[in-house]
Amino acid sequence: MSNAERRPAIKIDTDLINEAIKFKLYNKTAIPYLQSTLLAESGLFDHGFSTRLGGCSTGPTASLNTAFHTEDSAENVLENRRRFFDEFNYDYRKTVSAIQVHGTDLAVFDSSNHGEGAFPGSTCRECDALVTTEKSLPLAAYAADCMLIYIVSTAKPLVALAHAGWRGTLGEIGPRVIDFITNQYGVQPENMLVALSPAICRDCYQVGADIANKFASAGWNELPYMETQADNTCKLDLKEINMAQLHRCGVKKDNLDYSSLCTSCNKELFYSYRRDLGSTGRMIGFAALKF
Ligand SMILES: [Zn+2]
Structure with a gap:
């Protein structure tokens, strides 16, 4: 029996949360996680998005911090990743992730890349x-307000995971990944399922004039994408902009799932x-082709 099975489930009113969203929160064991109903129902992929609950970290990163580039120890991060991936029966030491630089570049991973980014200094x-056609190779990314975009193909075995803050969104990282998959693998956007993780909501995301x-200039100057307030400051809706970009490049409405949970509102x-x-931890999202 694993440690995850021995620890009691954390009490969360999941009914309240799940009523409003398609990205459901599960807390069957000590590690609660969220899953897109759309992706889960396809049966082709494993995926999940963590909460901050169920980990071993303390202080500002309490408790399930999964990223090294924080105030946390590497030992805690590794233990938290182990607990999270144990839920899905994946070995955290074989997952792959990248150094996220708020850009729009992508990389393809295969079986030779197992473990890239799994340890400090690796x-x-x-x-x-990140994109892969390899089975049982979990792609992982980290976020605290930024959005993770899960893209999977129903035509060919393929999964992708992207990280989009304001820079990635402005750079249209979602459509860039879709285009790449179409050009490289011949999968059309209508044969892709896409899910957007929890991220910061418009009410919580006031931006400066430079970003606004x-x-x-890119055409996102009105509701629901941007809200200009009486004092001329602006609030930005990353979810709405990313959804619009994905629709525009051919992803069907029924094939696009999202979480309406805000990372900032839900402390x-x-x-x-x-x-x-800035003094905080990171959630982890992962996607893998089932073996
Ligand atoms: Zn919020």
């Missing part, structure tokens, strides 16, 4: 989107870089 590429102007459940003024 070989790691700099990119914000960039988005306005008990999530880390938030903005709310916690």
Whole structure:
């Protein structure tokens, strides 16, 4: 019996949370996680998005911090990753992740890449989107307010995972990954399922004039994408912009799932870089082709 099975489930009112969203929260064991109903029902992929609950970290990173680039110890991060991936029967030491640089580059991973980014100092590429056609190779990414975009193909075995903050969103990282998959593997956007993780909501995401102007120039200057307030400050909706970009490049509405949970509004459940003024942990998201 694993440690995960021995520890009691954490008490969360999942009914309340799950009522409003398609990205459901599960807390069968000590490690609660969220899953897109759409991706889960396809039966082809394993995936999940963590909360901050069930880990061993303390202080600002309490408790399931999964990223090394925080105030946490590497030992805690590794233990937390182990607990999370144990839930899905994957070996955390064989997962792959990249150094996220808020860019729009992507990289393809195969069986020779098992373990990239799994340990501090291990070989790691700099990119914000990961793609694989390899079975049982979990792609992982980290976020605290930024959005993770899960993209899977129903036509050919393929999964991708992208990380989008404002820079990635402005750079259209979602459509870039979709285009790459179409050009490289011949999978059309209508044969892709996409899910967007919890991320910071519009109410919590006020941006400066420099960022607002960039988005306005790209055509995202009105509701629901941007909200200009009486004092001329702007709030940005990363979820709405990413969804619009994905629809525009051919992803069907029925094939796009999202979480309406805000990482900043839900302090008990999530880390938030903005709310916690940078002193915080990171959630992990992963996607893998089932063996
Ligand atoms: Zn919020």
